[in-house]
Amino acid sequence: MKKRSVVSASLLALCLLTLSSFSTADTLENIHQRKKILIAVDIGAPPYGMLDGKARQSGSDIETAQLLAKDLGVELEVVPVSGPNRVPFLLTKKADLVIASFSITDARKKVIDFSNPYGVIQVVVGGPVKQKIGAFTDLIGKTVAVTRGTTSDMELTLGVKEISGVNIVRYEDDATTNTAVSTGQQDYIAAAMSVIPAVKKANPSRDVETKFIMKTFPLGIGIRKNDPELRAYLDKWVQINLKNGKLNDIYKKYFGVSLPADMLN
Incomplete structure (x- = not known):
């Protein structure tokens, strides 16, 4: 009887947990x-x-x-x-x-x-004005900064999946990613389009521009x-x-x- 009671109590607890997971x-x-x-x-x-x-x-x-x-x-x-x-x-x-x-x-x-x-957001690849970059394949031999876990990270990873020779450096937040590019640690960045002028504003000597749009998403x-x-x-x-x-x-x-x-x- 005691064993049955323990089993019944366990089943009841499981049912309550399951019901709670579906509750609104x-x-x-x-x-x-x-x-x-x-x-x-x-x-x-x-x-x-x-x-x-x-x-x-x-x-x-x-x-x-x-x-x-x-x-x-x-x-x-x-x-x-x-x-x-x-x-x-x-x-x-x-x-x-x-x-x-x-x-x-x-x-x-x-x-x-x-x-x-x-709203909407366009995720892009940005880089030096003098460099001709129009597609993921043009990033071969380049290093690209991106914020980990963002849409930009997902689209960049997908875009270079079948391409060897593209190095992705992932930072933990946007501020660190942007700083890496504005200070010259990295030349290329995958981010929202609005980030590019912000990076340039942070350091006007960094002549960075949008190179190509990876994808447009609704917000x-x-x-x-x-x-x-x-x-x-x-x-x-x-x-x-x-x-x-x-x-x-x-x-x-x-x-x-x-x-x-x-x-x-």
């Missing part, structure tokens, strides 16, 4: 009860997230987070993250959601969910799976703020161009 989250309710939203933003990835001359957080993702918190009627707390730890911070509930130049990919959708796209707000109320709210919020032009205004402010027309219709 109540993040939106928690945000309202807390009167604060925790949004993960990479503040080392200009112009998405950065510190201005007075050490204040700024950037397109910061302003998007501020707009979302305002519309929710709650206080905003920015949770600083880097490219590689965006997903871990979300899954361990250190943040309610992620707005951090987070491109929507099939691989990421296996682990987390995304809102409808609120989404990252959320945990099984959180339908939050996802529904975010999808509606994105729709409203694309239509009223507020998200486009933020994008134009930092990138100098409008979002694609098909996103605004």
Whole structure:
């Protein structure tokens, strides 16, 4: 009898654990009860997230987070993250959601969910103006800096998969990657297109330009799976703020161009 009781208790615990894994989250309710939203933003990835001359957080993702918190009627707390730890911070509930130049990919959708796209990001290879680089094959014999675990890392790795002689140096965050190129440690970089002028601005003597586009991705707000109320709210919020032009205004402010027309219709 005692053995049966132990087995029954174990089965019950397993069932409860299984049921809990399928239960839906109540993040939106928690945000309202807390009167604060925790949004993960990479503040080392200009112009998405950065510190201005007075050490204040700024950037397109910061302003998007501020707009979302305002519309929710709650206080905003920015949770600083880097490219590689965006997903871990979300899954361990250190943040309610992620707005951090987070491109929507099939691989990421296996682990987390995304809102409808609120922006776009182009990942590119950049390098010296004098060098003729127009494709992955032109990188043979070259070393390319990239931030580990980012979309740029994934696309660069895929692009040179069948090519020998391309050396990839992976750094742990965007700030370190950008510094490696701006200081001349590396000549080539795989990153978001917006990074290239930022690297050049950091060191005007580094004559770096975009060499070719690897891929264009939609940007989404990252959320945990099984959180339908939050996802529904975010999808509606994105729709409203694309239509009223507020998200486009933020994008134009930092990138100098409008979002694609098909996103605004």
